[in-house]
Amino acid sequence: MSQPNAAFEELLVYLRDARGFDLTGYKRSSLTRRVERRMAQLGIPEYGDYLDYLQVHAEEFTALFNTILINVTGFFRDPDAWAALQTEILPALLAAKASGEPIRVWSAGCASGEEAYTLAIVLAEMLGADEFRRRVKIYATDVDEESLAQARHGTYSSREIRGIAQEEYLVKYFEQAGGRFVFRKDLRRAVIFGRNDLVQDAPISRIDLLVCRNSLMYFNAETQARILSRFHFALADAGVLFLGKAEMLLSHSMLFLPIDLKRRIFRKVPRQPVGNGTAFAEVPFSAPRAELPGVELLRHETLMTGPLAQVVLTADGRVALANHQAEHLFGVSARDVGRPFRDLDLSYRPVELRQYIEQAQLERRTVRVPDVSYLRGGEHLDVEVHITPLATGEKGLLGVSVVFHDVTQARRLQDELEQTNRQLETTYEELQSTNEELETTNEELQSTVEELETTNEELQSTNEELETMNEELQSTNDELQTINDELQDRTTELDQANDFLETILSSLRAGVVVLGPELRVQVWNRQAEELWGLRTDEAVGEHFLNLDIGLPLDRLRPLVRQTLVADAGLNELGVAAVNRRGRPILVRVLASPLRGADGGAAGVILMMEQEGTADRADGSTGPDALHAHGRADGNGREPAADGTHADGAAAR
Structure with missing residues (x-):
């Protein structure tokens, strides 16, 4: 595992x-990924810088928590698991409840409430609406207040309720308002929403069904164990735990046992009551029985034929009795009765017994001599010696009983058992090591599954945002399409208006020229082309007074300037010109101001109409021919022969 980032831990x-x-x-892994996602949105590369940003911008907490707490949920999420809960688990759980007994349900990590309302639908279907309102309480908790x-509003869009496949559920449990679906108010009162942090806050108690789906996988193993311990406390003895598909509980079998492992449904393991005492009983006193006849002979024969080799010594150390097994093993027989025990080989072989006999006599207790090896006839025996003092009721010493236990077979079995135990211990250690490796692998796989499920939920959340x-x-x-259609319609209308205007301009006999405020040509109709031999694309955009045409533009300049003056009216001027064929002609020019939106002059409209040729009476042509036709100048006055007006003013 990678070392924790100190700056990140400081942020937490x-x-x-x-x-x-x-x-x-x-x-x-998932926590750092989501925090860094938020930091990337703000363009902050370092955890320390983001901590400084949080300290200054309090509103950033909400945005960060919304990024960390992925509220991926839905109605009847994993339909197969909900169907199993509804048809297999809940009927048995409800049947175990007494009639009228409350039913308590906890939806932990409920997010925006879809899971809690799904529980309400399922239980209302099983109990009926009236019984549901009387008996059921659904506690829905989360850490996200938003x-x-x-x-709490219980309103959802058509996209959010798409998990409800049954059409009758929508009709039965939802009302439509403003294009949204609202859960029934009378049933919604049974669902109680509140904030609860699974890590820090105390659990709700006496719960019959605890639903916590895809929340544990966000926590590490230690925190998961702490939360599951609280869930175990929260559930009633017959309570059911319903988890998400990535949560297995393989290492928590002491708390929960699977009912349906595939669908992640578990039952609580009740805690065993601990006893608080042990009963004691007195052994009843039994009265002494009368002595049976022939008991002494019976005791003697029992001692002699006993399976253990036994030698009985008197208080002064002489052999008083040796049974058949002692004779068989050590050669002590009835011939040795009365001899001092120290004279027998048995007193020092296979082990020095005299010191142990003295110890038993002095301490008045049985002395045990273990691990005695004895070789008899090439056969190796293992013997355990018990030396017991024989005393009367007044604690007077009568003698000593030396019993030899043949433990050869037991020792052999014990050695084999020890060897087997060592082999078993070695095998167990190997199995334990293998089991630990498997558990580690399983935990890693489980962690990987949870991480993949977490990533899947993050992707699902991103997909919903997308x-x-x-x-x-x-x-x-x-x-935009609507606006585009409107623009298209207006463009069509404008094209039609332009076509109509073009038709009008083309239909006029006069040449029409429209000038802007800077006297640049904006409109140049077909008749203007016919008069002056200049195409529209050659004229439009050019300064009118700079055009190379057969019109005396210097004489038109005062007329145009005067028309641009505010409140100017219609002005007229007759001039001699040369048309596109080079023939002199007489042209009547009308100048009208072009009004803008504000009513001011935004340009000039010039209309030029040919009235005839400029031939003189003597056959000559020229500008002076205009006087012969009696045309007035722009002021409507006839110029004199010397170039002055009738009132004496010079002609312009």
Whole structure:
């Protein structure tokens, strides 16, 4: 395992101390991935810098917790597991409850409430709505206050309820309001939402069904064990634990036993009561029985034929008795009775017995001499000697009993047993080592499964966000399409208006030129082309007074300037010009201001109409021919022959 990052651990400690949210029990791999995801969104590369950012921006806590707490849930998530719970587990659990007895359910890690309301639907289907309202309490808890607030409203979009495959459930348990589905208010009162941190807060007690799906996998093994111990306390003796598909509980068989391991449904193992005492009974006193006849002979024969070699000595150390087994093993017979025991080989072989006999006489207790080896006729025997003092009721010493126990077979069996035990211990150690390796591998695999499931939920959360963004983009696209259609319609209308305007301009007999405020050509119609031989694309955009045409533009300049003046009216001027064929012509020019949106002059409209040729009476042509036609200048006054007006003013 990689060493913990000190800066990251400092960040977790700050979150715990500042907001009371303990993340230290979460798996570091998934936790660091989600914290770094939030840091990447802010463009912060280091944990220390992000800690500084949190200290300055209090609102960042909410965004961080929303990133860490992946609220991936749904109605009837994993339908097969819910079907097994509804058809196989809950009927037996409800049958074990007395009629009218409350049913307590805990949905731990309920997120936005879909799981809690699924439990409500399942139990209401099994009990009926009236019985459900009377008996059932569903405690739904989570650490995310924002999700709990959403869960309390019990309103969901059509996408959020897509896990409800039964159409009748939607009709029976939901009401539609504003395009959303609202869970029934009368049943919603049985679902109690509240904040509970599985790591720090005390568990709810006397629970019949505890549902905690895909929450344990976010915690490390130590924290999982602590939470499962609290779950064990929370459940009633016949309580059922319903976990997510990535949570196995293989190493917690002392707390829970699987009912359906495939679907992750477990039953609580009740704690065994500990006894508080041991009963004692007195042994009843039995009265002494009368002495039977022939008992002494019976005792003598019993001693002589006993399976153990036995020699009885008097208080002064003489042989008083030796049975048949002693004669068989050590050669002590009735001939040796009355001899001092120290004269016999048995007194010092196979072991020096005299010191042990003296010890037994002095201490008045049985002395045991173990591990005595004896070689008899090439056969190796293992013997254990018990030396017992024989005393009267007044503690007077009568003698000593020396008993030889042949433990050869027992010692051989013990050696074999010890050897077998050593082999078993070696095998057990090997098995234990293999088992530990398997447990380690299993824990690693379980951790990998949980990590994959965590990653899957993160991907699912991201997918839901992408779906939401896609819906928003689709909505935006629809709006853009609507705007595009409107623009298309307006473009069509504009094209039609332009075509209509072009038709009007083309239908006029006069040449029409529209000038902007800077006297650049904006419109140049077909008649203007016919008059001056300049195409539209050559004229548009050019300064009107710079055009190379047969029109005396210097005479038109005052007319155009005057028309641009505010409140200018229609101005007229007749001029001699040369058309595109090079023929002199007389042209009547009308100038009208082009009004802008504010009513001011935004340009000039010029209309130029040919009135005839400029031929003189004597056959010559020129500009002076205009006077012969009696045309007025722009002020409507006839110029004199010397170039002055009738009122004496010089002609311009």
